[in-house]
Structure formats: C-alpha cells, structure tokens
Amino acid sequence: MASKQDGGPRIPTQVQHxxxxxxxxxxxxxxxExxxxxxxxxxxxxxxxxxLAASAVRRVAGCDYExxxxAVTDGENDQGIDAVAVDxxxxxxxxxxxxxxxxGRAKMDLGEVLKFIEGLRLIERREFEGPFNDRFAPFKMRLDAAMSDPRLQITLVVAVMxxxxxxxxxxxxxxxxxxxxxTHGPMLNYLVxxxxxxxxxxxxxxxxSxxxxxxxxxxxxxxGTPFxxxxxxxxxxxxxxxxxxHGDVLFEQNVRDSLGLTSINSGIKKTLLTEPENFWYFNNGITVLCDSIEPYWLGRRRPDEPVTLRMNGVSVVNGAQTVFAIHEAMQENAERVDEADVTVRAISLGQDRPAYAKQITETTNTQNAVSQRDFIAxxxxxxxxxxxFLLSLNKVYVIKRGRGELPDTEISVDHAAIALACAHRSPELAVRxxxxIDNLWERGPSGAYQRLFGEEPxxxxxxxxxxxRQVVRNTLESLRERLHGRAKDMTRRGELFITHLVFQLLDLEEIDEVDFDERAVLAEIPDLTETVVxxxxxxxxxxxGKNSFLTATFADETRCKDLAKAVLDDIRKGQDVPELPADYVPPKQKSRKQRRPNAVPTLVNARAIDDGTPLVYRPGSSGEVLAVEGWLAEDPRRKTATWMNERRKCLLWAYDGETYSPTGLVIHIWELAGxxxxxxxxxxxRRWWLNDKSLWDLALEIFDRNEAE
Structure with missing residues (x-):
C-alpha cells in the first residue's frame, strides 16, 4: 500500500511510517529558524x-530524541555535515x-559526498571557527578532545530514505x-x-521485547531488602x-556489549576449556539486574537444595565478557565446559529500576582493572x-600506580618508559x-617492554x-604560541615523535656515566627542537600533502621511519631550515581584552582529567601558607582530593569523603584551619594542582587551543 500527500507522488507505506x-x-x-x-x-x-539525520544519530549513538x-547542524555553512555526535x-x-x-528513492550524488568529505577534513584539521555555522559550537571542544585521543574512531554516516x-x-x-x-588500523569507517x-x-x-x-x-x-x-x-x-x-541484547544496561575476541576473553575461554572445574574460583562472576525474579523450588526450600530462578527483564550489567566467553567455549567443546560453574548475583529492582539501575551498573563497572602495567611491579x-635510583641518585623510582602527584625527588615507571621509547634508535616505540602508554607494556617478541627494559637501563x-623530554615539552609549548593551524597541530600530535628526533641529534653516548655533562646537553634541546619542527x-x-590526515601519519610506524630519516638527514647535512608557509603562523590581530575560561566546565567538556585522578591543594600566598600549613600537616588527607567529571562539585575531598567545588573546598579548608x-x-x-599544572592552567591551555583554532 501507499499513500498520497498533498496531491504529490505516492508515498510507500514504509516511508509514510x-x-x-x-x-x-x-x-x-x-x-x-x-x-x-x-x-x-x-x-x-x-x-x-x-x-532523518537526527534519527541516524539516535540509531548509531544510542541517544535520546532530544x-x-x-545534533543536527544542517543549513548554511554546514560543510556537507548534517549532524554530529560524539561519545x-x-x-x-x-x-x-x-x-x-x-x-523512498533518495541517493547521495557525488558532489554531496565530496562536500561531506571536505567537511571531515576541516574537522580533522580542527578548523571549526570560520567554515561552520553556529550549531557546531557545542561540539567544538568535544571534537577537539576526541581528535586528540588515540582511541579516536570516526564513522561517516550516509542516511537516505x-x-x-x-x-x-x-x-x-x-x-x-x-x-x-x-593507514594505521581501523580509525575511519562509513555506514550507509x-x-x-x-x-x-x-x-x-x-x-x-x-x-x-x-x-x-x-x-x-x-x-529481601531493600531489593x-x-x-x-x-x-x-x-x-x-x-x-x-538473546545475544548482545542481554547487555542492554551494561556499559558495553561483549567485546568479542580480546585477550581477557581468550584467557577466560582457555580456563573453561582446560580447567573447567576451577573456573568458579578464577572468575569474578556475573551481576544481573531484573524487573522481577520468580523462584521455582526443585526440592526443599533450603540453601543446600537447588532453586530455578526465572528472571524477567534481564540485563547483565557486569560480567559481559564472561557470558560471551562461556558461549564461545561451549560452541567449541560443550562436554568440557559442562563441568564449569560460575557465580551469579541477580538483583530485582522492580519499579525502582529507573532510579537505581544506572548507579548499580556504574558502581559494578568502576572497579580497578588489573592490566599489564600492574604486573610489571x-x-x-x-x-x-x-x-x-636510590643508590645512584638518592631518588625514588615509583613502580606501582596510585601514588598521585610525585615530588621532584621521585619519578614513575610511566615517565621512564615514555622517555626510553623516545630515545630508542627506531621511532616505532615513540609512535606506539x-x-x-599501555602499548609500552606489551611483552613478547614484538612487544615494546623488552626493548625498553630488557637491557636494564x-x-x-x-x-x-x-x-x-620535559625540556622538549616546554619548548613546544612556547613554540605553539608562534604557530597556527596544521603546524601547531603537528606539535601536539607528534610531540613524542619530535622528542625522538631531538634525542637522535644529541650526543648520548656517555649518558650512563656519572660525570656526563647533563646541563650542557639539556641546553642544546630548545634550539634543536625549533629546528626539528x-x-x-x-x-x-x-x-x-597539506590535506593528509595527521592522526594517520603519526600513528603509522612506516611513515614515521621515513620521516625520521628525511628530517635527520637534512639537519645533519646542515641544510637551511625551511620557512613555514604563511598560513602556518598566526595572523596579526588587534589586541583585545583577554577572555577567561570557566575552568571546571572547560575541563569536563574536554574530558581532560580522568575520574579518580589525585589533585593537591597548594596555598597561593605567603599569608595563606602560614595560616593553613600547620593544619594541613596534621593529616596528609587534608590537602588531597580526587577529580570527578562533574560540572558543579568536581572534587572528592580525601579528608571527609564529601564533594566540593574547587573554590568551595578552598574556603572550607580556610574555615577549618582558622x-x-x-x-x-x-x-x-588556581589552588588545585595536577603535577606541575593547576586546574586553571589546564583549562587555559584548552581554552587557548580552541581560540587559536
């Protein structure tokens, strides 16, 4: 069947729906408007x-109608992009x-798709300000943050009726x-x-259903209570x-579906197939949320007698990988896996499900994972x-995670691994x-860990x-003020690769010696960095090409090897440093009143700090120091808080376990300290610090970067 609309062409039934x-x-x-x-x-x-563009967003991103x-950006100056969504x-x-x-016969013509691709290139280059209409504004910082994330995935969605x-x-x-x-893994895909x-x-x-x-x-x-x-x-x-x-529908309220074949799933599956009788001991189990649970007794109503539970409205909120691994192992050897048991926790929320389901799901999925990084301890x-470190430098080398901000007398294995990767003769480790950084803990023949620490640096x-490495970072921060657009972006995306190039130009032959002239070598780094860039x-x-994707280039080990050879050869030959194109340096602008970012929303929007990151309170004036230092010294927890990506109360104070805004907590500390x-x-x-930068500094960096772009 079909219907007619206002005397126009007949509309197919499905299209009409x-x-x-x-x-x-x-x-x-x-x-x-x-x-x-x-x-x-x-x-x-x-x-x-x-x-239709909004409906496509809802389908792929799983969001609500509002x-x-x-997400719709269609209209003048949309650059071929009708909607944007960011996870x-x-x-x-x-x-x-x-x-x-x-x-029901819509098709995208070639010109429309070419414009769509050009819009993608503008976003890749972070050219948000001029080309795009105002409806892109809410996505600017989120897109900027996503484009800087090594996990970046972009899907081009062509939606047609x-x-x-x-x-x-x-x-x-x-x-x-x-x-x-x-060019380096599946980062971009398209969907029709x-x-x-x-x-x-x-x-x-x-x-x-x-x-x-x-x-x-x-x-x-x-x-029985409260649920x-x-x-x-x-x-x-x-x-x-x-x-x-039911497949992945089981995980409707989980933070993720089953991940398919992963190293963790592979380990679960191996245990099921080789030691099914021990699986119950090795596995953390499964947590299920339900609308209701109906017990059916097979014998007496005693814990030593089994009961069959009919669970209605089920969602597996923790243990999705266990469920998938059991399914896979059962397909491979049902008789063997039949010997395995698993712990299950089923919670019936009934009418309270909307109020508590999300909280339970988030809580059960925020436990600290044990990673390859943890095993190096x-x-x-x-x-x-x-x-x-203790004997040679009287400094502390921190191996385990969770120490938070480190003083100048301490250094973490994370910093060590990154610096060693940059100094390696091959650029591939810096690329990884x-x-x-998780790529640096991989073991095995091609893994980075053995190449970094195998000879015990x-x-x-x-x-x-x-x-x-810190001198290179500081130099690049200063250099970015004199760069614009693609050149500036290159110093961000290729920071570790640039560090690798600088290290290759240094004379580090005697770096292991006690009398190595460290100060002289560090003094060379700023000039070398400004030559390398x-x-x-x-x-x-x-x-x-000037339109090439920088993300792909700096993620490609082969490209980086070729670039390293070309750059180092030209510098070592003493060739004249090339002049940057005019569009790579900022245009001269009239002075204007400096705008100030709203620090917390800026950091939250950019997801610049992970939940649970430790922060330290640092008094801002000598009078403030004298007033609070004695009180702070009585309990180390008083000067520490952890970050939460919340727009109002983003600090969880270690001292009382309550949440505060940065300003609110400073004032509260002042009151308690008298x-x-x-x-x-x-x-x-300005008072709460992550390593060597305050929350204000971090927000200002994001703000300035967005303003420049």
Missing part, C-alpha cells in the same frame, strides 16, 4: 531531511549526511577516504543507512543458553632499577607511546632522558 514518526518525534527538537521562509511541502521536505535533535567516553565521532525522499546502496562513484570516494585515513533500517528502528522503538532467562542456582543466599537479590552458583551451560537465545628488573639514563612540517606536507584574615574571594581552580 517513518515520515509520520519523524514529524512527531522531532517536533520542536530541531533548529528550524532558517526554515521560516518556506511553506507547506517545501518546509516539510527540509525538516524531514534534518529529522540529544539527537540537538566522550570512547572518543567515537559520527558525522552524518542525510537526504529525504517521499518516494532509499536503498542503502550508494552509486559506484560514491562508494569509490568513501573507500578512498577510508583507506587514506586508515537506508529506508529498511529506519523502518526497522521504528519497529524496535514501538515493540521493545524484554529479555527473560532461567537458571538453576545452588548454594544460594537470598536477600530482592539472589547470590549463588549456576552451571555454565545455563549462561551459554542465555547468550544463544613483579618484574625483578624494575626492582633493580628502583635500587639503582603516542597512541597510548641505568638510573642515570632514565633520569636524564626524562629531564630531556619546521623540517618535520616540511617533509609531512611534501610527502603526504584563617581569620582570608580574602573575601578566591579562584579555587
């Missing part, structure tokens, strides 16, 4: 195209281009763009959503049946390096470090390299 839903669900949620000049069908077609409506937690960015057709099959020319452009961006997918989404919205499962539990304990809860042992075969019947090599080497900019542009002559106002973010 979607059309009605879009007009209903996004009424008042999408910007339409620029559509006031249109009437009737002309207005409706434009609104439907925007609503958030999806705010701050995973640094996943979705860019959407949408096209509506009442006839028609078949999800682009023309060959369009597909070729999308494939070339994906190949260009993905057609009329069938939008109609399927509509059906899913209208017909949610709760997940109901059963399990036989032995050794059970039951708790009904059961805890006990369940056969692995029951858990496997859950996944076989057991390495004898690290213990010997720690002893070397730039993608994330001396304390002198580590300490001096760390100091050298223009050469690097020159060779990146010359080899890969600071009677305290000023009437204080800038709290």
């Amino acid at each position: 979607v059309r009605q839903a879009l007009l209903r669900d996004y009424k008042g949620l999408i910007y339409e 620029d559509l006031k000049g249109y009437r009737g069908n002309a207005w409706e077609q434009r609104f439907l195209s925007r609503a 958030t999806a409506g705010r 701050d937690a995973s640094s996943h960015v979705w860019l959407v281009q949408a096209k509506w057709s009442d006839a 028609g078949l999800a099959t682009p023309s060959q020319a369009v597909q070729d452009v999308l494939e070339r763009t994906r190949a260009e961006f993905n 959503i057609g009329d069938a997918e939008f109609h399927q989404q509509l059906r899913e919205d209208l017909s949610p 709760p997940v109901n499962v059963e399990a036989t539990m032995s050794g059970w304990l039951r708790r 009904e809860a059961w805890h006990g042992t369940v056969a692995a075969r029951d858990i496997a049946r859950w996944f076989s019947d 057991l390495d004898d090599t690290q213990a010997r390096i720690r002893g070397d 470090a730039e993608q994330g 001396t304390a002198y080497r580590i300490w001096r390299l760390v100091q050298g 223009p050469w690097l900019v020159y060779h990146v542009d010359a080899r890969y 600071y009677e002559s305290s000023p009437s106002a204080v800038q709290g973010p």
